Amino acid sequence: MSLRIDGKKISSDIKEELKEQVKQLKEEGVSVCLAVIQVGNDPASSVYVNNKKKACAYIGIESQAYELPEETTQEELLALIDRLNKDDHVNGILVQLPVPAHMDEKEIIQAISPAKDVDGFHPQSVGALSTGEPGFVSCTPAGIIQLLKRSGISIDGKDCVVVGRSNIVGKPMAMLLLRENGTVTICHSHTKNLKEVCQRADILVAAIGKPKFFDESYVKDGAVVIDVGIHRNAENKLCGDVDYDKVADKVSAITPVPGGVGPMTIAMLMNNCVEAALRMNNR
Numbered sequence: 097m098s099l100r101i102d103g104k105k106i107s108s109d110i111k112e113e114l115k116e117q118v119k120q121l122k123e124e125g126v127s128v129c130l131a132v133i134q135v136g137n138d139p140a141s142s143v144y145v146n147n148k149k150k151a152c153a154y155i156g157i158e159s160q161a162y163e164l165p166e167e168t169t170q171e172e173l174l175a176l177i178d179r180l181n182k183d184d185h186v187n188g189i190l191v192q193l194p195v196p197a198h199m200d201e202k203e204i205i206q207a208i209s210p211a212k213d214v215d216g217f218h219p220q221s222v223g224a225l226s227t228g229e230p231g232f233v234s235c236t237p238a239g240i241i242q243l244l245k246r247s248g249i250s251i252d253g254k255d256c257v258v259v260g261r262s263n264i265v266g267k268p269m270a271m272l273l274l275r276e277n278g279t280v281t282i283c284h285s286h287t288k289n290l291k292e293v294c295q296r297a298d299i300l301v302a303a304i305g306k307p308k309f310f311d312e313s314y315v316k317d318g319a320v321v322i323d324v325g326i327h328r329n330a331e332n333k334l335c336g337d338v339d340y341d342k343v344a345d346k347v348s349a350i351t352p353v354p355g356g357v358g359p360m361t362i363a364m365l366m367n368n369c370v371e372a373a374l375r376m377n378n379r
């Protein structure tokens with residue numbers, strides 16, 4: 097029997113804590129406001145953006161939604177970001193990724209003030225994470241650390257294998273596991289003997305974006321498996337990078353998709369917004 101790590105429950109515990117904190121702050125005259133920018137209308141992005149708005153409403157965070165047309169120019173988007181950077185009422189700014197192909201994602205990320213970078217994607221935030229300075233941490237990996245901690249799973253001294261090296265998931269994940277004193281290996285598409293490397297993991301984080309890629313042959317008996325992948329099939333059913341049914345019996349703990357890492361990403365975004373408001377008010 098393995099533990100099914102309940103991200104839905106843990107994220108709702110965190111949202112409950114944040115709701116209480118936001119209520120307290122309001123009484124002290126401090127409000128929290130997140131600006132969410134979506135360019136174009138990719139349906140998957142719209143689902144996530146909606147989940148973010150709902151979470152804001154639940155916690156008592158004001159959300160401003162900017163739904164810009166696909167044809168928006170880079171200059172128009174940069175002008176909006178500049179305006180939001182200067183608006184003292186706005187604490188967090190998020191540009192939903194991916195942006196349309198004609199836009200420069202790197203320049204957009206760098207335009208957001210690090211003080212409002214609740215996604216933790218700005219190079220200054222990334223640098224702060226790696227040197228241990230205060231700064232915003234990418235929500236998905238931060239959420240995974242919370243899932244482990246709140247499930248009583250220790251990271252200290254464990255062999256951690258992260259498969260995937262994207263700037264928003266794999267790399268910050270590795271850095272956070274290192275900060276928690278894990279022994280960290282990062283794998284990617286050039287890794288030789290991927291299966292053998294994964295079989296050594298006490299904690300395996302799957303973030304490659306390939307549906308049900310990891311079956312029982314990739315995991316050690318009793319390992320902890322974190323599934324970051326999210327895929328929607330023709331019947332609108334969600335699955336992860338891990339073949340849950342094949343892996344679950346062999347491991348000590350595993351996150352499901354949906355209801356695992358995804359809800360935690362949203363909860364950590366809310367946490368970063370509250371953090372941004374606290375800092376802007378010198379708390």
Ligand SMILES: NC(=O)C1=CN([C@@H]2O[C@H](COP(=O)(O)OP(=O)(O)OC[C@H]3O[C@@H](n4cnc5c(N)ncnc54)[C@H](OP(=O)(O)O)[C@@H]3O)[C@@H](O)[C@H]2O)C=CC1
Nearest residue numbers: 236260261262265284285303304305324325326357358361
């Ligand atoms: N639940 C959540 O909150 C979130 C979920 N996601 C999901 O997580 C998954 C990963 O997202 P993201 O990090 O943005 O993905 P990217 O596509 O940016 O990165 C994928 C990474 O996986 C590596 N990779 C791809 N195929 C293989 C393979 N066969 N063997 C080993 N490594 C491989 C790539 O290697 P290389 O660098 O060599 O190309 C790359 O580093 C997606 O399914 C995404 O939808 C993402 C963000 C949040």
Ligand SMILES: Nc1nc(=O)c2c([nH]1)NC[C@@H]1CN(c3ccc(C(=O)N[C@@H](CCC(=O)O)C(=O)O)cc3)C=[N+]21
Nearest residue numbers: 143144147191192193194215354355356358359361362
């Ligand atoms: N600037 C930016 N910041 C992001 O944080 C960001 C982004 N762009 N682009 C896309 C990825 C993906 N992402 C998810 C958020 C919530 C769920 C989530 O709530 N998942 C639910 C299911 C949701 C559903 O029904 O589809 C679950 O797994 O249970 C998933 C994925 C944030 N991302």
Ligand SMILES: [Mg+2]
Nearest residue numbers: 234235236361
């Ligand atoms: Mg994120």
